Amino acid sequence: MSAERHREIERKFLVRKLPEDLTAFPSTEISQGYLVSLDDGLQVRLRKKRKQYSLTYKRGLGNVREEREVALTDEQFATLWPATEGKRLSKTRYEIPFGDRVVEIDVYSGKHDGLIVAEVEFDDEESAINFQPPDWLGEDVTGDPRYSNQLLAS
Amino acid sequence: MSAERHREIERKFLVRKLPEDLTAFPSTEISQGYLVSLDDGLQVRLRKKRKQYSLTYKRGLGNVREEREVALTDEQFATLWPATEGKRLSKTRYEIPFGDRVVEIDVYSGKHDGLIVAEVEFDDEESAINFQPPDWLGEDVTGDPRYSNQLLAS
Numbered sequence: 001m002s003a004e005r006h007r008e009i010e011r012k013f014l015v016r017k018l019p020e021d022l023t024a025f026p027s028t029e030i031s032q033g034y035l036v037s038l039d040d041g042l043q044v045r046l047r048k049k050r051k052q053y054s055l056t057y058k059r060g061l062g063n064v065r066e067e068r069e070v071a072l073t074d075e076q077f078a079t080l081w082p083a084t085e086g087k088r089l090s091k092t093r094y095e096i097p098f099g100d101r102v103v104e105i106d107v108y109s110g111k112h113d114g115l116i117v118a119e120v121e122f123d124d125e126e127s128a129i130n131f132q133p134p135d136w137l138g139e140d141v142t143g144d145p146r147y148s149n150q151l152l153a154s
Numbered sequence: 155m156s157a158e159r160h161r162e163i164e165r166k167f168l169v170r171k172l173p174e175d176l177t178a179f180p181s182t183e184i185s186q187g188y189l190v191s192l193d194d195g196l197q198v199r200l201r202k203k204r205k206q207y208s209l210t211y212k213r214g215l216g217n218v219r220e221e222r223e224v225a226l227t228d229e230q231f232a233t234l235w236p237a238t239e240g241k242r243l244s245k246t247r248y249e250i251p252f253g254d255r256v257v258e259i260d261v262y263s264g265k266h267d268g269l270i271v272a273e274v275e276f277d278d279e280e281s282a283i284n285f286q287p288p289d290w291l292g293e294d295v296t297g298d299p300r301y302s303n304q305l306l307a308s
Binding site: 057059070079 | 224229
């Protein structure tokens with residue numbers, strides 16, 4: 001996320017072929033649930049990543065979205081989390097360095113067990129447009145509702 | 155709010171006649187803005203009340219709603235508040251004791267200058283149903299969308 005401008009600039013890809021040594025890369029278990037998630041991209045998301053809790057507001061669709069994120073205390077998280085019941089997902093996120101970028105590979109568990117999606121974040125739109133993905137990434141599905149987390153969590 | 159059960163049980167009234175000594179009662183300036191506010195009652199609200207900041211999730215319509223509220227730090231508030239632009243309201247809340255209840259009278263300022271609405275909170279539905287309002291309160295407008303804060307903020 002661009003902290004200054006509260007914009008998230010990101011592309012999302014299918015994965016053609018997983019890196020053979022995937023588990024050798026840093027990984028994190030992520031649980032997230034939605035207080036709100038609408039078709040127009042408006043969402044308020046709670047996330048637990050290791051012992052770190054956060055609330056994120058997002059608005060818009062496509063590769064540039066407004067994003068505002070705050071860290072939550074465990075108490076704040078515990079109060080709000082029950083309201084996300086039925087709108088949750090969990091995944092393991094692997095971080096694969098590629099040039100001066102990091103490809104984040106999300107391997108979903110639970111209801112979407114086996115689904116794999118990759119994301120790359122950028123500092124500006126030009127970098128996003130010019131990015132040449134590695135050959136092990138597949139189709140660009142940025143903005144494709146079938147791979148939106150709000151749909152996956154419903 | 156019922157802290158244990160995360161339910162807000164509340165009735166809303168028009169005010170037939172303001173107490174003559176209104177300004178003698180405790181009052182608070184409240185500013186609030188909505189990250190989300192939908193017709194079905196789903197809302198995520200930010201509120202500033204004196205130096206206290208909060209985020210509140212509400213779901214449902216009528217006199218019993220799910221409500222989950224957390225206090226925010228000023229930094230958390232400052233990060234999220236800009237996303238409520240165009241969906242804000244401000245009011246002065248007066249607290250008038252009445253029997254074992256408190257009648258909260260909200261006097262709106264800004265766009266809705268002059269609008270006055272009263273609210274009474276209860277611990278359970280039975281108390282809400284049995285409540286006999288003082289004669290200076292008028293029509294019960296609980297759940298009436300014309301007096302919902304989400305509409306007033308839009």
